[in-house]
Amino acid sequence: MIRHLFKLIWNRKKSNFLLITEIFFSFMVLFAVLSFVFYNYCNYTKPLGFDHQDVWQLTLRTNSDSTAQNRLIQEQLLQRVKSFDEVEHVSLSNSNVPFAFSMMTNSLSYGSNKEVQANVYDVQDDFKDVMKLQLQQGRWFGPQDDASRHRPIVINLMLKQKLFGEEEAIGKLIPINDSTNYTVIGVMDYYRAYSEFNAEEPAFFSRINLQQNEHALWSSLLIRVKPGTGVAFEEKMVRELSRIAQNWTLEVTTLEKMRKSKARLTLVPMIALGLVCGFLIFNVALGLFGVLWHNINRRHSEIGLRRALGASSAQIYRQFIGEVLVLATFGLLLGVVFAIQLPLLEVMQVESVVYISALFAAVGLIYLLTALCAFYPSRQAAAIQPAVALHEE
Amino acid sequence: MLKNYLKIAWKVLLRRRFFTFISLFGISFTLMVLMVVTSLFDHVFGPQMPEREMNRLLFVNIMRKQLDNGHTQSGPPSYHFLNRHVRTLETPENVSVNSVFVTVNSYVNNRKLALDLKFTDQAFWEILDFNFLEGRAFGQQETDNASRVAVINQSTRDKYFGSGEAVGQTIEVDQVKYRVIGVVEDVPVLRLHSYADVWVPVTLRSKDFNKADLNGEYFATIKARQSADIPKIKEEYAQMMHQVELSHPEKGIKLYSFPDSVLESFARNFLGNGRENKTAFLYGILALVAFLFMLLPAINLVNINISRILERSSEIGVRKAFGASSATIIGQFLIENIFLTLLGGLLGFVLSALVLELINDSGLITYADLSLNLRVFGWGLLLCLVFGLLSGVYPAFKMSRLQPVEALKGGTK
Numbered sequence: 001m002i003r004h005l006f007k008l009i010w011n012r013k014k015s016n017f018l019l020i021t022e023i024f025f026s027f028m029v030l031f032a033v034l035s036f037v038f039y040n041y042c043n044y045t046k047p048l049g050f051d052h053q054d055v056w057q058l059t060l061r062t063n064s065d066s067t068a069q070n071r072l073i074q075e076q077l078l079q080r081v082k083s084f085d086e087v088e089h090v091s092l093s094n095s096n097v098p099f100a101f102s103m104m105t106n107s108l109s110y111g112s113n114k115e116v117q118a119n120v121y122d123v124q125d126d127f128k129d130v131m132k133l134q135l136q137q138g139r140w141f142g143p144q145d146d147a148s149r150h151r152p153i154v155i156n157l158m159l160k161q162k163l164f165g166e167e168e169a170i171g172k173l174i175p176i177n178d179s180t181n182y183t184v185i186g187v188m189d190y191y192r193a194y195s196e197f198n199a200e201e202p203a204f205f206s207r208i209n210l211q212q213n214e215h216a217l218w219s220s221l222l223i224r225v226k227p228g229t230g231v232a233f234e235e236k237m238v239r240e241l242s243r244i245a246q247n248w249t250l251e252v253t254t255l256e257k258m259r260k261s262k263a264r265l266t267l268v269p270m271i272a273l274g275l276v277c278g279f280l281i282f283n284v285a286l287g288l289f290g291v292l293w294h295n296i297n298r299r300h301s302e303i304g305l306r307r308a309l310g311a312s313s314a315q316i317y318r319q320f321i322g323e324v325l326v327l328a329t330f331g332l333l334l335g336v337v338f339a340i341q342l343p344l345l346e347v348m349q350v351e352s353v354v355y356i357s358a359l360f361a362a363v364g365l366i367y368l369l370t371a372l373c374a375f376y377p378s379r380q381a382a383a384i385q386p387a388v389a390l391h392e393e
Numbered sequence: 394m395l396k397n398y399l400k401i402a403w404k405v406l407l408r409r410r411f412f413t414f415i416s417l418f419g420i421s422f423t424l425m426v427l428m429v430v431t432s433l434f435d436h437v438f439g440p441q442m443p444e445r446e447m448n449r450l451l452f453v454n455i456m457r458k459q460l461d462n463g464h465t466q467s468g469p470p471s472y473h474f475l476n477r478h479v480r481t482l483e484t485p486e487n488v489s490v491n492s493v494f495v496t497v498n499s500y501v502n503n504r505k506l507a508l509d510l511k512f513t514d515q516a517f518w519e520i521l522d523f524n525f526l527e528g529r530a531f532g533q534q535e536t537d538n539a540s541r542v543a544v545i546n547q548s549t550r551d552k553y554f555g556s557g558e559a560v561g562q563t564i565e566v567d568q569v570k571y572r573v574i575g576v577v578e579d580v581p582v583l584r585l586h587s588y589a590d591v592w593v594p595v596t597l598r599s600k601d602f603n604k605a606d607l608n609g610e611y612f613a614t615i616k617a618r619q620s621a622d623i624p625k626i627k628e629e630y631a632q633m634m635h636q637v638e639l640s641h642p643e644k645g646i647k648l649y650s651f652p653d654s655v656l657e658s659f660a661r662n663f664l665g666n667g668r669e670n671k672t673a674f675l676y677g678i679l680a681l682v683a684f685l686f687m688l689l690p691a692i693n694l695v696n697i698n699i700s701r702i703l704e705r706s707s708e709i710g711v712r713k714a715f716g717a718s719s720a721t722i723i724g725q726f727l728i729e730n731i732f733l734t735l736l737g738g739l740l741g742f743v744l745s746a747l748v749l750e751l752i753n754d755s756g757l758i759t760y761a762d763l764s765l766n767l768r769v770f771g772w773g774l775l776l777c778l779v780f781g782l783l784s785g786v787y788p789a790f791k792m793s794r795l796q797p798v799e800a801l802k803g804g805t806k
Binding site: 018019021022025026029061063064065231232234235238239242249250251252253264268276279280283284286287288289290291294295298 | 411412415418419422423426495496497498500503504505507567568598600601604686688689690692693694695696697699700703757
C-alpha cells in the first residue's frame, strides 16, 4: 500500500514538484524559528544564579580629571550609601552589572587549557549578599584576603569545567602575568548576568581592594535595599549624594527595570518572528488545501473506477490522506538532510538537543498541518458515488 | 485590450471566491510585512523631522584609533577634535558639535523621570528642522554665556508641567535648574544624532573643551550647501584626517573617522568594521532577505495560479486556435496576476497602516511616529510588481505552451 502510494507520487513528480518545494521551504522556516524559540526558552528555564529583586544600580560618572579627588569622593559616596537605614548591602562594581549592556572579558590559561575567554566582574566583599549568590565550594571574599599574596577570584562551575575539568579547583593558581597570579578561593554555581535568554558563560569574580588600587574608579554601585523601598528614598538618596559629589552625574535604576528592557530585546524579535512565521505557515496551509481540493476534484473518474471495482470509501479516504503524507515526506526528507547538518557540524555552539527537538517539532507540525489540509478534500473524495462519477465521463 | 484583460480577470476572481480569498490573503499579508519593514527602515534612515534634508546632511559619530601593535580604541570623537578640525572645514555650510545624550534623573511630585539630556551648540538648531510648539531655540548669545536655558520636548513638558505652558518655567534636571525657553515635538529615539528629551547649551560642559584626546563624547552634524557638495566634503574630511594622523605624536597610529549619512554609518559600523563603506553590501543583504521572504508565498501563489489557470485551458485553446501567440497569452496572464497583486497590495496598505498604528501606540520604540508616506508607498508598489512577476511568470509560461488541440479537449498532462 505505502509502496504503491510512493509510486503514485513519483509518477506525477513533475506536477507535485511545486508542492514538495513548498513543503520543503515551510519546513526550513519552521525549523529555523523553532530552533530560535527553543534555544531562548531552554536558557530561560535555567537558574540565573542571583536574585535581582530590590537591587538598585547607581551609576557614577565624574566630569573631573583629578584622580585623587575623584577617588576620595567615591569612597565618601560608598560610606554615605552604606549608612542609610533603608540600605542592606552595597558593593562597587564595573559597568557590567546584571542585565547591563556592557561586558568585560578576560582570557585565562591553565595548563593545557589556553586562552579560555571568561567574563570578569570586579566586586567587593558585600557583593555576595547584594546579589544573594550561592557558593558550591570554598569561600567568598573576606577581609583575610587583604594581605593575600595572589589575587583571589571566585569562579563559576562552567569556568571550573573549562579550566580544570574534573580536578579540584580551590587553591589553584592562574597566571595573570610574570609576577602575579589569580588564586581560586571559591566556586559558585551559576551566574548568567547578561540576559535571562543568554546561555551560561564562563565567569569569575575578582575582588576590589580599595587599599591596593589607589587610582582605580568603578562606575557602578549595586545597592540592595529593604523590600518596599520606593522612589521617595531614591530622591532623598540622590539629593544627599549630589551634595557630596558635585559635578558628578548620578543615575539610579532598578535591576528589575533593566531586566525588563533586556528581555524585551529578545522577546520582541521572537514574537515578531513567530507572527510572521505563523502567517507564512497559515498561508501555505490555505494554499495546500486549495490545491489538494482542486486536484482531488479532477480525479473523479479515477475514484469512481476504484469504487466500482470494490474499494470501500474508507480505503479511498486512506489513499488520499496517505498520498498527501507521502508528498510531505518527500519535502521533509529533503529538509531534514539540510537541517541535520547544523547539529552535526556544531554550528553556532548551540546544544544539539535544541536542534533535535526543533527538528522533531517541525516535522510533527508539518505532518499535522498537511493531514489537516487533506482531511476535508479526502472526505469529499470518499463520499463520491461510483455511478455519479463514472457517469460524468 | 488592457480593459478586456482586466474585465476577464475580475470575472475570474469572482467565479472562484475561495481561491481568490487564499490568493488575496497571502498577497496582502506578505506585502503588509514588507511594508511595515520598509516603513521602519524609512523611519530610521529616511528624511524625518528634524533631519529633513537628509541628502545635505552628514554625521560624524565614531573615531577609531588603531595602534601599531593592533590595539584599537573606538568611540565618539572628542569636542577638541571636532571643534578644531571639523568645524573649520571649508566646504560645508554649517557644522554643529553636540554631545552624546546622557540619561539623567529628575524628580517631580515623588515620581522619577529619566530624561535624556543633550548638550548642543547654536548651529544645531540652524541645521536641523525641529517643530517648535512653544518658544524658540537658544541663540548665539545664550550659548556664549553658557546660560542655564533648556529646550524640552512635548512629552517631558506634559510629564513635568502637566499640559500648561512651559516656557518661562524652571525645570530641574540632574540637580541643576534650567529655564525652559522652547518646547519641540518629540524626536524618535532612533534618530540618534538629534534625539533627546532636554537640550541645553554645550558651553555648560566647557570642562571637556580642552581635553586633547581624540576620543570623547561628542557628535558632529554637517550640513552641505547643496547635495552635490557631499563628495567634496568627504574628500576634504579625508585630507583633514590624513593631516591629523601625520601630526599625531604617536607614530604608526591609524585613525578612522568619516562623515556619513545615517545609512552609511550604520553599514560601516556593523558590516565594515568601522572602516570600509559597505552600503552596497547592506542593500544586497536587504534585497536577498526580502526575496527569500517572498519566495514561500510566491511558490504558494504559483501553485494556486496553476490550479486556477488549468480550469481555463479551453479558453486558452480557443485563443490559440484563433491565432494568439504564446507571448500574448503570457502577457494576458501576467497582467491578470499583477492586477491581483495590486489588489492585494491595496489591502496590504490598509493592514500595514493598522499595524503601524499598533506599534506607535505600544510604545515599543520611544516617540516612534511610524506612518505610510509617499516613499513607502512607492516602495510598496515596486514590491507588489516584483511579487506579481515572481508568482505569475511560471504559470503563464506553462499555460502558453499548451497545444491548442489538447487544450480544447480540456486535458493536460
